[in-house]
Amino acid sequence: MTPTIGVEEVLARCRRAIHPALTSAIDRLAPEIRQIAAYHMGWTDAAGSPVDAPGGKGVRPTVAILGAEAAWADSEVGVPGAVAVELVHNFSLIHDDIIDTDTERHHRPTVWSAFGVGPAIVAGDALQVLAHQVLLEASPDTGPAASSELADATAAMIAGQADDIAFEKRRNVTVEQCTAMSAAKTGALLGCASAIGAILAGAPDATVGALRDYGRHLGLAFQAIDDLLGIWGDPDTTGKPASSDLTLRKKSMPVVSALAAGGAEADELRLLMLGPEDAELPLGPLGPDEVDRARYLVEACGGREWTAVRAKANLDAALGALERVRLSAIPHRDLADLAVYVVEREF
Amino acid sequence: MTPTIGVEEVLARCRRAIHPALTSAIDRLAPEIRQIAAYHMGWTDAAGSPVDAPGGKGVRPTVAILGAEAAWADSEVGVPGAVAVELVHNFSLIHDDIIDTDTERHHRPTVWSAFGVGPAIVAGDALQVLAHQVLLEASPDTGPAASSELADATAAMIAGQADDIAFEKRRNVTVEQCTAMSAAKTGALLGCASAIGAILAGAPDATVGALRDYGRHLGLAFQAIDDLLGIWGDPDTTGKPASSDLTLRKKSMPVVSALAAGGAEADELRLLMLGPEDAELPLGPLGPDEVDRARYLVEACGGREWTAVRAKANLDAALGALERVRLSAIPHRDLADLAVYVVEREF
Numbered sequence: 001m002t003p004t005i006g007v008e009e010v011l012a013r014c015r016r017a018i019h020p021a022l023t024s025a026i027d028r029l030a031p032e033i034r035q036i037a038a039y040h041m042g043w044t045d046a047a048g049s050p051v052d053a054p055g056g057k058g059v060r061p062t063v064a065i066l067g068a069e070a071a072w073a074d075s076e077v078g079v080p081g082a083v084a085v086e087l088v089h090n091f092s093l094i095h096d097d098i099i100d101t102d103t104e105r106h107h108r109p110t111v112w113s114a115f116g117v118g119p120a121i122v123a124g125d126a127l128q129v130l131a132h133q134v135l136l137e138a139s140p141d142t143g144p145a146a147s148s149e150l151a152d153a154t155a156a157m158i159a160g161q162a163d164d165i166a167f168e169k170r171r172n173v174t175v176e177q178c179t180a181m182s183a184a185k186t187g188a189l190l191g192c193a194s195a196i197g198a199i200l201a202g203a204p205d206a207t208v209g210a211l212r213d214y215g216r217h218l219g220l221a222f223q224a225i226d227d228l229l230g231i232w233g234d235p236d237t238t239g240k241p242a243s244s245d246l247t248l249r250k251k252s253m254p255v256v257s258a259l260a261a262g263g264a265e266a267d268e269l270r271l272l273m274l275g276p277e278d279a280e281l282p283l284g285p286l287g288p289d290e291v292d293r294a295r296y297l298v299e300a301c302g303g304r305e306w307t308a309v310r311a312k313a314n315l316d317a318a319l320g321a322l323e324r325v326r327l328s329a330i331p332h333r334d335l336a337d338l339a340v341y342v343v344e345r346e347f
Numbered sequence: 348m349t350p351t352i353g354v355e356e357v358l359a360r361c362r363r364a365i366h367p368a369l370t371s372a373i374d375r376l377a378p379e380i381r382q383i384a385a386y387h388m389g390w391t392d393a394a395g396s397p398v399d400a401p402g403g404k405g406v407r408p409t410v411a412i413l414g415a416e417a418a419w420a421d422s423e424v425g426v427p428g429a430v431a432v433e434l435v436h437n438f439s440l441i442h443d444d445i446i447d448t449d450t451e452r453h454h455r456p457t458v459w460s461a462f463g464v465g466p467a468i469v470a471g472d473a474l475q476v477l478a479h480q481v482l483l484e485a486s487p488d489t490g491p492a493a494s495s496e497l498a499d500a501t502a503a504m505i506a507g508q509a510d511d512i513a514f515e516k517r518r519n520v521t522v523e524q525c526t527a528m529s530a531a532k533t534g535a536l537l538g539c540a541s542a543i544g545a546i547l548a549g550a551p552d553a554t555v556g557a558l559r560d561y562g563r564h565l566g567l568a569f570q571a572i573d574d575l576l577g578i579w580g581d582p583d584t585t586g587k588p589a590s591s592d593l594t595l596r597k598k599s600m601p602v603v604s605a606l607a608a609g610g611a612e613a614d615e616l617r618l619l620m621l622g623p624e625d626a627e628l629p630l631g632p633l634g635p636d637e638v639d640r641a642r643y644l645v646e647a648c649g650g651r652e653w654t655a656v657r658a659k660a661n662l663d664a665a666l667g668a669l670e671r672v673r674l675s676a677i678p679h680r681d682l683a684d685l686a687v688y689v690v691e692r693e694f
Contacts, residue, residue, distance in 0.1 A: 030506035032513045095472060099465035118446035121468060122509050125442060125475065129501045132479055136495045144491035148483045154476045159377035162469050166379045 007341040010334045014062035017075055018082045022061075025083055025134050029126055036115050036123040040094060042106065046114045054106050059342060060193040061086045063218070066338070067211045068197030069331035070322075078197030080138035081146055084131040085193040088154050091127035092189075094120055096161065107239055128154070139200060146199045153192030160185030167251045168282040171274055178256040179220070179310075186226075187219030194218070194335075210324040214335065217318035221343045224311035227252040228304065231295055246291045246298075249273050249283060253310065255294075258303030269297040315343045354688040357681045361409035364422055365429045372430055372481050376473055383462050383470040387441060389453065393461045401453050406689060407540040408433045410565070413685070414558045415544030416678035417669075425544030427485035428493055431478040432540040435501050438474035439536075441467055443508065454586055475501065486547060493546045500539030507531030514598045515629040518621055525603040526567070526657075533573075534566030541565070541682075557671040561682065564665035568690045571658035574599040575651065578642055593638045593645075596620050596630060600657065602641075605650030616644040662690045 026037045038044040042053035061082035068078025096102075097110035098120055104110060112120035131154075135147040163181040167173050194215025198208045229238050230245030231254055245252050255273060259266055272294050275283050286294060298304060318339045322332055373384045385391040389400035408429035415425025443449075444457035445467050451457060459467035478501075482494040510528040514520050541562025545555045576585050577592030578601055592599050602620060606613055619641050622630050633641060645651060665686045669679055 028502075030509045032509045033506065091472075095468050099468055117464070118512050119509070121442050121446055121471075122505055122512065124468075125438075125471075126502065126505045126509070128472065128475060129498050129505065132494065132498045133502060136491060136498060140491075144483060144487075144494070147479065147491070147494065151476050151479045151483060155375075155473065155480060158469055158473045158476065159380065162377045162379045162466070162473070165465050165469065 073201035081196030156188035190219035420548035428543030537566035605648035
């Protein structure tokens with residue numbers, strides 16, 4: 001059973017805890033960039049008038065705050081880390097939406113479709129560098145190590161994004177390559193988010209390492225669930241068209257693991273997703289009937305089951321990492337509940 | 348008289364000095380990103396085969412090396428700063444080319460036109476974060492301050508780029524706003540480049556400040572010259588179409604200062620560049636006859652003279668800044684010669 005209400009309260013508390021620091025960071029931006037960032041965060045409409053649009057849940061800043069608390073520090077110590085990670089996450093969303101030509105996020109036009117590609121590139125760039133300014137100014141003692149942790153995680157995330165783009169043109173993507181891509185694209189920043197509060201708190205390496213591993217496994221579990229939702233998720237809850245990952249022929253974990261199963265159904269799926277051997281990739285979107293058939297085939301080849309098992313195994317590994325060191329009890333429980341919550345959403 | 352040969356030797360020496368560290372930084376990138384970066388730097392063609400295409404002169408890394416030497420340190424001390432500044436400069440070029448939809452740089456296809464917009468965004472992002480990794484790993488003592496200096500300069504550069512984009516839609520841009528934009532877009536990173544070697548050397552604040560001011564004024568002089576070349580430059584030398592800034596109706600220093608002059612010719616120029624009062628900006632490109640007339644009007648209104656005077660005044664201020672502290676004599680001379688060289692190119 002997921003302790004949903006407790007977790008949503010924790011998420012809301014952490015969002016409130018970082019809000020003043022996040023707004024004052026964004027207030028440092030040039031007016032045109034600030035307007036775009038405020039729109040993207042759901043604080044204003046495209047013209048700059050205040051609104052209260054639904055934004056992200058704030059999983060990353062929440063684990064940053066909880067990480068500081070788990071390392072026996074005050075939540076305030078984790079705030080610059082939480083803000084910095086949230087800024088990097090949003091920089092990546094703004095740029096990814098351009099790259100994927102996605103026109104909607106949280107049921108609103110994406111930044112590039114509201115403001116243009118140029119301003120969206122610039123706004124993402126500005127958020128990336130702002131994250132480092134926030135950390136380097138946070139503390140002369142622990143800020144540089146936090147900034148290094150974030151730079152390494154950002155570099156890994158970008159490399160994962162580059163792999164994801166490169167996969168579109170490749171026929172053969174192994175399960176290992178797909179997992180490595182997810183670890184980089186989603187796991188690295190969540191690992192950093194979990195570790196950064198403890199780094200700012202000056203916690204011992206073992207504590208930082210346990211929290212980092214928690215976050216990395218949480219990221220892999222999160223990505224596995226996202227991949228399942230991209231095929232079997234309810235459009236009303238995901239905010240995306242049904243089976244959008246299949247329409248776009250995305251080489252997500254369920255598809256890649258299904259293709260690896262071998263046999264007649266995997267061959268049929270390969271032909272459907274990748275066309276004949278000599279087809280030039282990427283191909284155009286799948287039609288609705290093809291999507292239905294592909295969805296059936298992915299499940300028949302075991303791709304759904306494989307991915308669900310991966311999610312569960314990474315959830316267990318995340319929870320196990322928290323047991324390696326002695327953490328403060330309440331944030332330890334909150335981190336564990338959060339991991340369960342993330343993995344059990346909609347299931 | 349410009350000591351051209353001496354300066355070009357200094358530039359070549361500094362390019363050689365940073366090359367091993369620059370290539371090993373770029374070797375850390377994911378293969379797809381490394382290929383793009385190597386292409387952009389002029390080291391390979393788009394398929395990845397080695398070539399020796401002309402790249403930039405390397406003014407920024409050169410002032411970083413000379414800054415370390417001027418602060419009485421070994422040139423090696425400045426290398427991580429030079430590499431980091433060069434990475435940020437190239438990140439900005441790759442993203443700016445997407446924003447401006449420029450298809451050629453140094454007579455080769457720009458990154459986005461050779462590899463696509465998505466990979467170009469990702470490659471730029473990767474170079475930005477790599478710069479901070481290089482600095483934070485360079486030295487636990489002075490690396491964080493160098494990283495802060497670079498983050499602040501990058502933030503200013505991005506804000507300047509945002510202003511530059513915003514100017515396209517504005518009828519009224521004052522000379523002060525145009526100067527502030529240039530100071531941010533070009534001056535901040537050159538100021539950082541000049542200061543960063545001395546920061547890594549642990550030089551006193553007065554030395555760092557003098558070198559930073561030298562670089563900022565050099566950047567303003569550089570931008571003024573660039574603006575003159577964008578209207579009166581020889582296409583064979585600039586590598587851009589003749590008067591490309593006028594064709595694109597750019598609110599560069601010569602144009603903005605000419606518009607501020609007032610009188611019938613300024614009114615005619617305003618109508619030509621901006622259309623009637625109720626025109627929706629930005630307008631399409633100017634035709635060849637309009638460009639010829641605009642070029643005449645900018646000069647008639649004093650925009651060429653004003654910009655040339657600005658370039659000279661900033662050159663003098665850059666040279667003056669170097670006199671405020673005691674610097675090592677040979678790099679001091681090289682920095683001064685470099686400033687003169689930059690301002691006197693093609694004039």
